[in-house]
Amino acid sequence: MLKKKAVPSMVKDQQLIKKRREQMIKGAVRLFIEKGFHRTTTREIAKESGFSIGTLYEYIGSKEDVLYLVCDAIYEEVRDRLHQQIDTDKTGLERLKKAIAALFHVIDEMQDEVLVMYQEAKSLPKEDLPYVLQKEVEMTEMMEEVIYACIEEGVLDLSEQEIKLLANNILVSGHMWTFRRWVMQKLYTLEEYTKLQTEQLLAGVTQKTKEG
The missing domain is CATH 1.10.357.10 (Tetracycline Repressor, domain 2)
Known part of the structure; x- marks a missing residue:
């Protein structure tokens, strides 16, 4: 059985990680439907998710992590x-x-x-x-x-x-x-x-x- 990837996070609170990533996923899906993965920027994902680009990178390491x-x-x-x-x-x-x-x-x-x-x-x-x-x-x-x-x-x-x-x-x-x-x-x-x-x-x- 393949192991789930450990996506990097600077935040330690697991409940907060779960909440922020759920917001991120919903925002990213909306953008990927509209523009596709490659044409969507992390800044746009952050905005659609309701937080800053700095906050976004507290919960992921790259745009590929979001995908x-x-x-x-x-x-x-x-x-x-x-x-x-x-x-x-x-x-x-x-x-x-x-x-x-x-x-x-x-x-x-x-x-x-x-x-x-x-x-x-x-x-x-x-x-x-x-x-x-x-x-x-x-x-x-x-x-x-x-x-x-x-x-x-x-x-x-x-x-x-x-x-x-x-x-x-x-x-x-x-x-x-x-x-x-x-x-x-x-x-x-x-x-x-x-x-x-x-x-x-x-x-x-x-x-x-x-x-x-």
Whole structure:
């Protein structure tokens, strides 16, 4: 397991660090959506966050640290929300369908943040990128666990490779609601999109199970 980066801070009060960095993350996301990471300055981040450039540098060492904090915080929130919304009371395909709907709902609620994360993660220093990408793997593994439960209950019959591909396809389908929102959100409501994507995602694997 990759370790979380220790972002430098001259302040020792952990509660204050948490508060200031949350302000920083919100301000940075707004700016990154509008201008992108490279065109945004630390001075602009400080102003958008509600404090001076001097105060900003008490809580980070560089602009790249801000991007790292943004990506890490967004992944954590998406993962936590998804974990809360996956319905463990359901069984079989119904639980998988609920998990897909939960993922799409979370991504819809955080679409600006998700878009920033994927557009700007490439700007992270190469030593920081593996940790952030590991977060994506963890989210995919959450979906894999739900698929495994379906297999244990006998409602799906998939190989290891097929499980991983289905889990990744589900994640990508959720992300598409954000990446191609300029067209998808004109064609469908979230409910329509979720229903159609779920049907298409599960059509092939359920058919394979019936034939098997």
